[in-house]
Amino acid sequence: MKTSIATVSISGELPEKLEAIAKAGFDGVEIFENDFLAFDGSPADVGKMVRDHGLEITLFQPFRDFEGMPPSHRSRTFDRAERKFDVMQELGTDLVLVCSNVSPVSLGGIDRAAADFHELGERAARRGLKVGYEALAWGRHINDHRDAWEIVRRADHPNIGLILDSFHTLSRKIDINSIRSIPKDKIFIVQLADAPLIDMDLLYWSRHFRNMPGEGDLPVTAFTTAIAETGYDGYFSLEIFNDQFRGGSSRAIADDGYRSLIYLGDQVRRSPNASGLTVLDMPDRATVKGVGFVEFSSDEKDAADLAAILRTLGFRKTAKHKSKKVSLYSQGDIRLLVNTDEKGFANASFAVHGTSAYAMALVVDDAGQAFERAVALGAEPFRQQVAAGEVEIPAIRGVGGGLVYLIDDNSNLGRFSEIDFLPASEEGEPEMAPAHLEHVDHIAQTVAYEEMLTWLLFYTSIFETQKTPMVDIIDPAGVVRSQVVENASGTLRITLNGAENRRTLAGHFIAEKFGSGVQHLAFHTDDIFATAAALRKNGFKPLAISPNYYGDVEARFGLDAELSERLKEENILYDRDEHGEYFQLYSMTYSEGFFFEIVERRGYRGYGAPNAIFRIAALKRALRPEGMPRV
Ligand SMILES: O=C(O)c1ccc(O)c(O)c1
Numbered sequence: 001m002k003t004s005i006a007t008v009s010i011s012g013e014l015p016e017k018l019e020a021i022a023k024a025g026f027d028g029v030e031i032f033e034n035d036f037l038a039f040d041g042s043p044a045d046v047g048k049m050v051r052d053h054g055l056e057i058t059l060f061q062p063f064r065d066f067e068g069m070p071p072s073h074r075s076r077t078f079d080r081a082e083r084k085f086d087v088m089q090e091l092g093t094d095l096v097l098v099c100s101n102v103s104p105v106s107l108g109g110i111d112r113a114a115a116d117f118h119e120l121g122e123r124a125a126r127r128g129l130k131v132g133y134e135a136l137a138w139g140r141h142i143n144d145h146r147d148a149w150e151i152v153r154r155a156d157h158p159n160i161g162l163i164l165d166s167f168h169t170l171s172r173k174i175d176i177n178s179i180r181s182i183p184k185d186k187i188f189i190v191q192l193a194d195a196p197l198i199d200m201d202l203l204y205w206s207r208h209f210r211n212m213p214g215e216g217d218l219p220v221t222a223f224t225t226a227i228a229e230t231g232y233d234g235y236f237s238l239e240i241f242n243d244q245f246r247g248g249s250s251r252a253i254a255d256d257g258y259r260s261l262i263y264l265g266d267q268v269r270r271s272p273n274a275s276g277l278t279v280l281d282m283p284d285r286a287t288v289k290g291v292g293f294v295e296f297s298s299d300e301k302d303a304a305d306l307a308a309i310l311r312t313l314g315f316r317k318t319a320k321h322k323s324k325k326v327s328l329y330s331q332g333d334i335r336l337l338v339n340t341d342e343k344g345f346a347n348a349s350f351a352v353h354g355t356s357a358y359a360m361a362l363v364v365d366d367a368g369q370a371f372e373r374a375v376a377l378g379a380e381p382f383r384q385q386v387a388a389g390e391v392e393i394p395a396i397r398g399v400g401g402g403l404v405y406l407i408d409d410n411s412n413l414g415r416f417s418e419i420d421f422l423p424a425s426e427e428g429e430p431e432m433a434p435a436h437l438e439h440v441d442h443i444a445q446t447v448a449y450e451e452m453l454t455w456l457l458f459y460t461s462i463f464e465t466q467k468t469p470m471v472d473i474i475d476p477a478g479v480v481r482s483q484v485v486e487n488a489s490g491t492l493r494i495t496l497n498g499a500e501n502r503r504t505l506a507g508h509f510i511a512e513k514f515g516s517g518v519q520h521l522a523f524h525t526d527d528i529f530a531t532a533a534a535l536r537k538n539g540f541k542p543l544a545i546s547p548n549y550y551g552d553v554e555a556r557f558g559l560d561a562e563l564s565e566r567l568k569e570e571n572i573l574y575d576r577d578e579h580g581e582y583f584q585l586y587s588m589t590y591s592e593g594f595f596f597e598i599v600e601r602r603g604y605r606g607y608g609a610p611n612a613i614f615r616i617a618a619l620k621r622a623l624r625p626e627g628m629p630r631v
Pocket residue numbers: 061062097099134136165191206207239
C-alpha cells in the first residue's frame with residue numbers, strides 16, 4: 001500500500017508540512033494548489049524540497065470548473081488547464097485532479113463532458129501528463145462517482161482516469177459495490193477521509209469535519225476493501241479538511257494520519273478478495289483480558305497520604321519490590337503499584353506531574369505480539385533498565401507520555417509480582433474492613449480536546465476495542481466531551497474526556513500540573529451498599545452529593561423512597577439504561593486532581609454521563625477552598 005497525504009491536511013507552512021509528512025513515514029504527498037501559491041519559492045524549488053524529503057508528488061490539485069463549460073468559456077478553460085500543466089511539469093508531477101464542475105454556467109451532458117476530457121487527454125498526453133476526474137458530492141451536474149466513471153469511460157483516453165474519494169462517495173451513501181466494476185488501471189488515485197456523522201450541508205461537512213480513517217463514522221474500510229478488490233494497488237492518499245487539524249500540531253496530525261492508513265490497510269488485507277494489496281503484515285488487534293495493574297509515581301511524603309486513602313478503600317499492601325521503592329497494594333483482582341524510587345522514569349514523571357497514575361498494564365493474549373503491532377502502528381516503545389533476574393515488561397508510551405505495559409499469562413510477564421516482589425505487610429496499621437472491590441471497571445483519562453482523536457485511534461487500532469458515540473459532559477464552567485473505548489467483554493474500558501477550557505474540572509486538571517493523564521480510576525464492587533458501609537467504617541470520606549439530587553432521581557426513575565434515602569445517606573449516584581442499573585460512589589480529590597470512583601453495574605452498560613454534572617459540581621465545591629475557581 002503506497003501512502004500519501006494532501007498538504008491541506010496538515011497545519012503550518014509548506015516546509016513544515018513536508019517535514020512532518022516525511023517524518024511520519026508517508027511515501028508521497030498531494031500538493032494542494034493554495035499551499036504552493038502561498039509559498040514563495042518556484043515550482044521547481046517545491047519539487048526539489050519534496051524530493052529531498054524522500055517523498056514523491058502524487059498529485060497536484062485541484063483544477064476546478066473544467067468540464068461542460070459553454071462555448072463562450074471553453075477556450076479559456078483549456079488555457080487555464082495548460083497553465084496548470086506548466087506548473088506540474090516544473091513541480092515534477094504527472095497527475096492533476098479535476099474536481100467536478102460547480103459553476104452555475106456549466107452545462108450538463110455526459111457526452112459534452114466526455115468530449116472535453118478527451119481533448120484534455122490529448123493535451124496532457126503531449127506533455128506526458130495524466131488527468132484524474134473526481135465527482136465532488138456537491139458538483140453541479142456530476143456528484144456521483146458512477147457518473148464520473150461514465151464520463152471517463154466515454155472520454156476513452158489513456159491519459160484520462162478516475163479519482164475516487166471516500167468522502168464524496170460515502171457522504172452520499174452511494175453503493176460501494178459500484179466500485180467493483182471499475183477497471184483498476186482507470187483508477188488513477190484514491191483519496192481517503194472519514195468524518196463523524198453529522199447531518200449538515202455536504203460541502204460544509206467536507207471542508208470542516210473530515211478526519212482520519214477510523215476516527216469518524218463512515219464505512220471507509222468497506223470502501224477501501226471494494227477498491228482493493230479491483231486489484232488496485234496504487235497510492236492511498238489522505239485528504240483531510242479539518243479546522244482542528246489546521247490549527248493542530250503538524251507532527252501529531254501527520255503521525256495520526258500514517259497510523260490510520262496502516263491500520264486501514266491491515267483491516268482491508270484481512271478481506272479474502274483484497275489479499276493482493278501489499279501491506280505490512282502484523283499481528284491482529286490484541287485482545288485485552290483485564291487491567292494488570294495501575295502504577296502511581298510519587299514520593300515518600302505523598303505516598304503516605306495515598307496509602308492512607310488506599311487503606312480506607314480496603315486495599316492492603318501485599319508486596320514490595322526487591323530492588324526498587326515500589327509497593328504493591330491489592331484487593332480482589334485489582335493491583336496498584338506506588339513507585340517512590342528516586343531514579344528512573346517514574347521519578348521523572350513525578351518531578352513533572354506530581355503524584356499521578358502514570359502507568360497501566362494491560363493483560364493481553366500475547367504481550368510480544370501486542371507490542372509488535374503497537375510498534376508497527378507507530379507507537380513509541382519504552383524501555384528502561386531492570387535488575388538482573390527481574391522481568392522486563394514490554395511497554396509503549398501512552399496518553400500524556402505515560403506508559404502502557406503489556407503483560408500476558410503465557411510467560412514470566414504474568415508472574416512479575418512473584419518474581420520481582422517480596423511479600424510484605426503493613427505492620428502497626430489498623431485492620432481495615434474489606435471493601436468488596438473486585439476489578440478495575442474503567443480508567444478515565446483526561447486529555448486536551450484536540451488530542452481525543454489521537455488517543456481513540458491509538459487504542460482502537462492496537463487493541464480489540466470499539467469506540468462509543470461522543471457524549472457531552474456538562475461542567476458548570478463548560479462542556480467536556482467524553483468518548484469511551486471498550487471491548488465487548490468489558491475487561492477494558494477507558495473513558496477519554498476532552499477538555500476545551502481550563503475552568504472545567506478536566507481542564508483544571510490538565511492546566512494545573514498534571515497534563516493529560518489518568519484523572520480517575522473506577523473500581524467495581526458487587527455490592528455497593530456493603531462497600532459503602534465498609535468505607536464508612538474505614539474512615540473513607542465520600543464526595544458529598546447535593547441532597548436535591550435524590551428527590552429528582554426518585555421521581556425520574558420511580559424509585560421507592562427507602563432506596564433513594566439509602567442512596568442519599570451514602571452519597572451514591574444512580575442511573576439506569578435498558579440493560580440495568582448503575583450505582584456510583586466517589587472519593588474526594590487527591591491533591592486537587594485525582595479521584596477514585598466505585599461502581600456497581602447491574603447489567604448497565606454506560607458510564608453515568610447524566611450524573612456527571614452533579615458529580616463535577618460536588619467535586620468543585622469540595623475543591624474551592626484550595627483554589628478551584630468559582631464559576
Ligand atoms: O472541497 C473541495 O473543493 C474539494 C477539492 C478537491 C478535492 O479532492 C475534494 O475532495 C474536495
